[in-house]
Amino acid sequence: MLLETIQNPADLKKLTPEQLPDLAEEIRSFLLSTVSETGGHLGSNLGAVELSLALHYCFSTPQDKIVWDVGHQAYTHKLLTGRRDRFATQRQYKGISGFPKRCESEHDAFGVGHASTSISAALGMAVADNLDQKKNNVIAVIGDGSLTGGIAFEGLNQAGHLKKNLIVVLNDNEMSISKNVGAFSAFVSRKMTTRHFRELKKEMKELLTSIPAFGKDILKFARRAENSLKGFLTPGALFEALGFDYIGPIDGHDLPGLIEVFNNAREFDGPLLLHVMTTKGKGYRPAEETPDKFHGVGAFDLSTGKAPAKSSTISYTEVFGRTLVDLAKEDPKVVAITAAMPDGTGLNFFSDALPDRFFDVGIAEQHGICFAAGLAADGFKPVAAIYSSFMQRAYDQVFHDVCLQNLPVVIAMDRAGLVGDDGPTHHGVFDLSFMRHLPGLTFMAPKDENELRHMLKTALELKAPVALRYPRGAGYGVPLDKKMECLPIGKGELLREGTDLTIVAIGSTVMPAVKAAEQLAEQGISAGVVNARFIKPLDADLILGQARATGRIVTVEENVLQGGFGSAVLELLQDNAMSQVKVKRLGIPDQYIEQGTQAQLRKDVGIDADGIAAAVQAFLKN
Numbered sequence: 001m002l003l004e005t006i007q008n009p010a011d012l013k014k015l016t017p018e019q020l021p022d023l024a025e026e027i028r029s030f031l032l033s034t035v036s037e038t039g040g041h042l043g044s045n046l047g048a049v050e051l052s053l054a055l056h057y058c059f060s061t062p063q064d065k066i067v068w069d070v071g072h073q074a075y076t077h078k079l080l081t082g083r084r085d086r087f088a089t090q091r092q093y094k095g096i097s098g099f100p101k102r103c104e105s106e107h108d109a110f111g112v113g114h115a116s117t118s119i120s121a122a123l124g125m126a127v128a129d130n131l132d133q134k135k136n137n138v139i140a141v142i143g144d145g146s147l148t149g150g151i152a153f154e155g156l157n158q159a160g161h162l163k164k165n166l167i168v169v170l171n172d173n174e175m176s177i178s179k180n181v182g183a184f185s186a187f188v189s190r191k192m193t194t195r196h197f198r199e200l201k202k203e204m205k206e207l208l209t210s211i212p213a214f215g216k217d218i219l220k221f222a223r224r225a226e227n228s229l230k231g232f233l234t235p236g237a238l239f240e241a242l243g244f245d246y247i248g249p250i251d252g253h254d255l256p257g258l259i260e261v262f263n264n265a266r267e268f269d270g271p272l273l274l275h276v277m278t279t280k281g282k283g284y285r286p287a288e289e290t291p292d293k294f295h296g297v298g299a300f301d302l303s304t305g306k307a308p309a310k311s312s313t314i315s316y317t318e319v320f321g322r323t324l325v326d327l328a329k330e331d332p333k334v335v336a337i338t339a340a341m342p343d344g345t346g347l348n349f350f351s352d353a354l355p356d357r358f359f360d361v362g363i364a365e366q367h368g369i370c371f372a373a374g375l376a377a378d379g380f381k382p383v384a385a386i387y388s389s390f391m392q393r394a395y396d397q398v399f400h401d402v403c404l405q406n407l408p409v410v411i412a413m414d415r416a417g418l419v420g421d422d423g424p425t426h427h428g429v430f431d432l433s434f435m436r437h438l439p440g441l442t443f444m445a446p447k448d449e450n451e452l453r454h455m456l457k458t459a460l461e462l463k464a465p466v467a468l469r470y471p472r473g474a475g476y477g478v479p480l481d482k483k484m485e486c487l488p489i490g491k492g493e494l495l496r497e498g499t500d501l502t503i504v505a506i507g508s509t510v511m512p513a514v515k516a517a518e519q520l521a522e523q524g525i526s527a528g529v530v531n532a533r534f535i536k537p538l539d540a541d542l543i544l545g546q547a548r549a550t551g552r553i554v555t556v557e558e559n560v561l562q563g564g565f566g567s568a569v570l571e572l573l574q575d576n577a578m579s580q581v582k583v584k585r586l587g588i589p590d591q592y593i594e595q596g597t598q599a600q601l602r603k604d605v606g607i608d609a610d611g612i613a614a615a616v617q618a619f620l621k622n
C-alpha cells in the first residue's frame with residue numbers, strides 16, 4: 001500500500017509520477033471506507049484527491065503554504081500530513097477536526113470552516129513573506145461556491161493591485177452544496193472549447209469583412225460586433241482584468257497535467273489564477289450522480305450509498321421549512337432567502353412550492369440580509385434562513401440595513417447552539433449576545449418544534465425586525481398544532497411552579513430544565529420552570545415575579561454566558577433594584593467548544609437535564 005508509506009509530504013515526493021494515480025485510487029478507497037463509517041464531507045474530498053496530491057507533490061509545506069477555503073475538502077491533505085492513523089477520529093469527540101486547524105498540524109496554514117476566506121488569508125501570508133524577504137509559495141484553494149462570497153472578491157481586488165506572488169487555485173466543480181448559483185459562477189464555468197473558439201474566430205472574420213460604409217446597417221453591425229466580442233470574453237479575461245494571470249481550464253483529475261502546471265506556477269511572478277475543473281464525488285457513482293446528497297453525510301452503506309433510516313422525529317429545519325410554505329401560501333408578500341443552503345435550512349420545501357419567491361444568493365450572508373432589507377423596504381416580508389454561525393458575517397446588515405430602519409425582515413437562525421461534528425467554527429453560540437442589544441429587534445427561541453411554528457407566524461405578523469433561533473436536529477416529536485397563533489410579544493410561560501428557586505430557560509434548554517425540575521422534585525427540591533420564549537423583550541413581570549417569590553434564579557441558555565440570556569436577566573434584576581436575588585447562570589463558558597455529539601457537548605458544559613439538576617443542587621448549598 002503506497003498510502004502507508006507516507007507519513008509526511010517528503011515521503012510523497014519519493015514516489016514517481018507514475019505511482020501517483022495508484023495512490024489516488026488508494027486514497028479514494030480509504031476515504032470511502034472511513035467516511036462511510038464516520039460520516040463527513042465526502043463529495044468535495046473525492047473531487048480534490050488529485051488536486052491535493054499534485055499540490056503536495058510540487059510544493060513543500062509547511063514552508064510553502066496551502067490555504068484551503070472552507071477546509072471541507074482537505075482530507076487528502078490531512079492523510080498526506082501525518083494524520084492517517086487518526087483519520088477515523090475525524091469529527092469525533094476528542095478526535096481530529098474535519099477542517100484544517102493550525103493547532104493540529106504545522107501543515108495547516110490557516111484555520112477554516114467558514115467559506116471564502118482563503119484569498120485574503122493567503123494574500124496576507126504572501127505579503128508577510130515578501131516583507132520578510134522569504135521566497136515561499138502561497139496557494140489559496142477556493143471552490144466555485146466559495147468564490148460567490150464577497151470577501152473572496154475583496155481579496156482578489158487587493159491581490160491584483162499588490163501584484164505579489166500568490167497562486168489561487170479555483171477548484172470549479174459547478175457545485176456549491178447544491179448547484180452553484182449566480183451570474184459570475186455561470187460565466188466562470190463557461191468552457192471555451194477549441195471548437196467554440198474556432199467558430200468565434202470565423203464569425204469575427206465575417207464580421208470584419210462586412211463593415212458597412214454608413215447607414216442603418218451600422219447599428220446592426222454594432223449589435224453583431226457586441227455579441228461576438230461578448231463571446232470572446234473568457235473567464236481568463238475576467239481574472240486578467242483583475243490583475244491576475246490566468247491558466248485554464250485545467251483537468252483537475254489529470255495528475256501529469258496538474259503537476260506540469262503547478263511546477264510552472266512555482267516559478268511564476270505575480271498573482272496567478274489556475275482554473276481547475278473537478279467532479280464533485282469523483283470515483284463514487286452515488287456521489288457523482290447526486291453530489292448534493294453526498295456533500296456532508298452521516299454513516300452510510302458503501303455498496304448502496306444509502307443512509308440508515310432516519311429518526312422518525314421531524315427536525316426543526318423541516319418544521320420551519322414546511323411551516324413557512326404554509327404561511328407563504330396565505331400571504332403573497334412572503335419571500336424566502338438562503339445563502340447557498342436551501343436543503344440545510346429547509347427552504348428546499350419553499351423552492352419546490354413557490355420557486356418565484358425563493359432566492360438563493362450564494363455564500364453571501366451579508367448581501368442576503370441587505371437584499372432582504374431592500375425587499376422589506378418595498379413592502380415584502382422576507383424570511384432569511386441562515387445558520388447562526390454564518391449569520392456572524394452579517395451583523396452590520398442586521399444593524400444598519402434592518403434594525404436601524406425598522407424593516408420587517410425575519411432572520412431565521414437554524415443550527416443555533418452546539419451543532420456537533422463540525423465543531424467550533426460551526427457552533428451557533430454567540431447570536432443571543434451579538435443580536436439582543438439591537439434596539440427594535442424582537443428575538444425569540446422556541447422550546448420545541450410546535451412553538452417554532454407559532455413563532456414564525458408571530459414573526460411574520462410583527463411588521464418589525466425579528467430574529468428566531470432554533471437548534472440543529474430533531475425536535476421532540478410533539479404534536480404540531482394545525483392552526484398557528486400569534487404569541488403575545490415579550491411574554492414567557494410559567495411551565496412549573498416552585499418554591500425553592502426558579503429555572504428560567506430559553507429555547508433548546510427549556511425541556512431539559514423541565515426534566516431537571518422533575519429530577520429535583522424526587523430529591524425534595526421544588527424548582528419552578530419558566531420558558532422565557534423571548535430574549536427580547538424579556539418578560540419582566542414574569543421573571544421579576546418569580547425572583548421575588550423564590551429569591552433564587554437559575555438561567556439556562558445554549559449560548560455563551562457573556563452577554564447572553566442570563567446576562568439579560570441580571571440586567572433586568574439590577575435595573576429593578578433586585579440585585580439581592582441570587583442568580584446562577586448556566587450556558588457555554590468563555591472558551592471554544594470542540595466537536596462531539598450534541599448530547600456529549602451539552603453534558604460537558606452542563607446544560608443537559610443532569611447538568612442543570614446538579615448545578616441547582618450546588619447552588620442551593622450556597
Ligand SMILES: Cc1ncc(C[n+]2csc(CCOP(=O)(O)OP(=O)(O)O)c2C)c(N)n1
Pocket residue numbers: 044047070072073113114115142143144145146147173175176177280295339340341363390393
Ligand atoms: C460563510 C459560510 N456560509 C456557508 C457555508 C456552508 N458551506 C460549506 S461548504 C459550502 C459550499 C462550498 O462550495 P465550493 O466552495 O464550491 O466547494 P465544493 O463543496 O464544491 O468543493 C457551503 C455553502 C460555510 N461553510 N461558510
Ligand SMILES: CC(=O)[C@@H](O)[C@H](O)COP(=O)(O)O
Pocket residue numbers: 041070072113177295296344415419422472
Ligand atoms: C462545510 C459546511 O459548512 C457545511 O457543509 C456544514 O458542515 C453543514 O452542516 P449541517 O449538517 O449542519 O448542514
Ligand SMILES: [Mg+2]
Pocket residue numbers: 143144145146171172173174175176180
Ligand atoms: Mg464547488
